[in-house]
Amino acid sequence: ELGKFRHYMQKEIFEQPQALAQTLELIAGGAGITPQHFGARAGEVFDGVRRVLVLACGTSYHAGLVARYWIESIAKLPVTVEIASEYRYRESVPDPDTLVVVISQSGETADTLAALKHAKALGMQRTLAICNVPESAIVRETALRFITRAGPEIGVASTKAFTTQLAAFALLTLALAKINGRLSAEDEERRLAALRHLPVAVQKVLELEPEIEQWAQRFAGKEHALFLGRGSHWPIAMEGALKLKEISYIHAEAYAAGELKHGPLALVDKDMPVIAVSPADELLEKLKSNLQEVRARGGELYVFADAGSEIPESEGVHILHMPEHYGMLSPVLHVIPLQLLSYHAALVKGTDVDKPRNLAKSVTVE
Ligand code: M6R
Numbered sequence: 282e283l284g285k286f287r288h289y290m291q292k293e294i295f296e297q298p299q300a301l302a303q304t305l306e307l308i309a310g311g312a313g314i315t316p317q318h319f320g321a322r323a324g325e326v327f328d329g330v331r332r333v334l335v336l337a338c339g340t341s342y343h344a345g346l347v348a349r350y351w352i353e354s355i356a357k358l359p360v361t362v363e364i365a366s367e368y369r370y371r372e373s374v375p376d377p378d379t380l381v382v383v384i385s386q387s388g389e390t391a392d393t394l395a396a397l398k399h400a401k402a403l404g405m406q407r408t409l410a411i412c413n414v415p416e417s418a419i420v421r422e423t424a425l426r427f428i429t430r431a432g433p434e435i436g437v438a439s440t441k442a443f444t445t446q447l448a449a450f451a452l453l454t455l456a457l458a459k460i461n462g463r464l465s466a467e468d469e470e471r472r473l474a475a476l477r478h479l480p481v482a483v484q485k486v487l488e489l490e491p492e493i494e495q496w497a498q499r500f501a502g503k504e505h506a507l508f509l510g511r512g513s514h515w516p517i518a519m520e521g522a523l524k525l526k527e528i529s530y531i532h533a534e535a536y537a538a539g540e541l542k543h544g545p546l547a548l549v550d551k552d553m554p555v556i557a558v559s560p561a562d563e564l565l566e567k568l569k570s571n572l573q574e575v576r577a578r579g580g581e582l583y584v585f586a587d588a589g590s591e592i593p594e595s596e597g598v599h600i601l602h603m604p605e606h607y608g609m610l611s612p613v614l615h616v617i618p619l620q621l622l623s624y625h626a627a628l629v630k631g632t633d634v635d636k637p638r639n640l641a642k643s644v645t646v647e
Pocket of ligand 1: 338339340341384385386387388389390393437438439440523524527642643644
């Protein structure tokens with residue numbers, strides 16, 4: 282069943298172009314954005330929505346954090362993203378005009394299900410599940426649903442589920458923007474074209490595996506790593522750190538790069554590799570000055586750059602050039618090399634990649 286792959290995780294990383302194409306089949310050909318992508322009642326449920334609350338755990342939570350940047354900037358709706366286990370026990374202020382989005386690969390995560398039930402008990406009935414398992418407990422509890430079509434994910438580390446969740450959130454962003462009158466016909470066409478091309482763009486990034494494998498050799502001996510990103514790539518840095526911890530047992534932390542001076546810079550020395558997610562976006566110049574701060578303290582930099590983010594290679598500064606900059610959807614491309622990096626670091630360390638110690642694929646108890 283593994284075919285040419287050594288582990289499910291590797292197979293699932295390489296299945297991402299296909300998983301994305303299947304998830305985005307709804308917009309294949311000339312099909313446009315419609316609320317119906319989220320269920321027959323979506324027009325009615327979305328109508329009058331004034332804010333969005335995303336509830337999730339782990340990697341699914343990171344997908345929600347990326348979506349916050351998209352929904353606020355394009356659909357112009359305020360978004361809160363909360364860890365399900367916190368939300369369910371917190372006294373919060375409910376608002377019935379909130380769209381509650383629960384996101385879960387398995388649809389069985391105990392805290393996410395309980396957070397959803399808690400939101401409903403507080404009077405929030407506009408609920409949407411983004412889930413990879415159509416018959417799961419979470420999907421049975423929501424007014425609306427979007428089923429990602431990643432196919433079964435066996436590796437404990439979530440990979441193709443994450444990128445298909447992002448694709449689902451991209452569609453949701455456009456659907457909410459359209460309903461709010463924030464999406465012109467040209468914008469819709471342009472953004473749909475980028476989504477339709479996404480599987481091909483991901484495929485090109487996967488071809489960088491041999492280079493990343495070399496980086497992983499150097500990494501595997503480290504005990505700690507720091508991941509930096511800004512804007513919608515900050516959650517990608519968080520996801521990279523989670524993947525590295527989870528399967529290679531290297532301690533990793535992610536920070537919004539602007540926070541460096543507020544504490545973590547004290548950790549940086551020659552033994553602390555710093556991984557920077559560096560797309561050619563409007564925050565690049567800010568990020569570059571953060572990277573200089575790291576170099577000045579002797580920290581070794583591993584930079585994931587893309588077309589246009591020219592950062593010169595120099596001593597202690599390693600650059601991986603991703604082939605294109607992908608605008609709003611850039612986080613989908615930038616997570617791929619981080620998945621590969623943790624996979625190969627784990628291989629070098631000889632850990633059980635598909636079944637890391639102490640973890641279960643589906644967390645059905647709190
Ligand atoms: O099935 P879910 O998406 O609800 O699972 C949530 C987390 O348990 C999950 O994403 C976990 O963090 C992964 N093992 C990360 O790779």
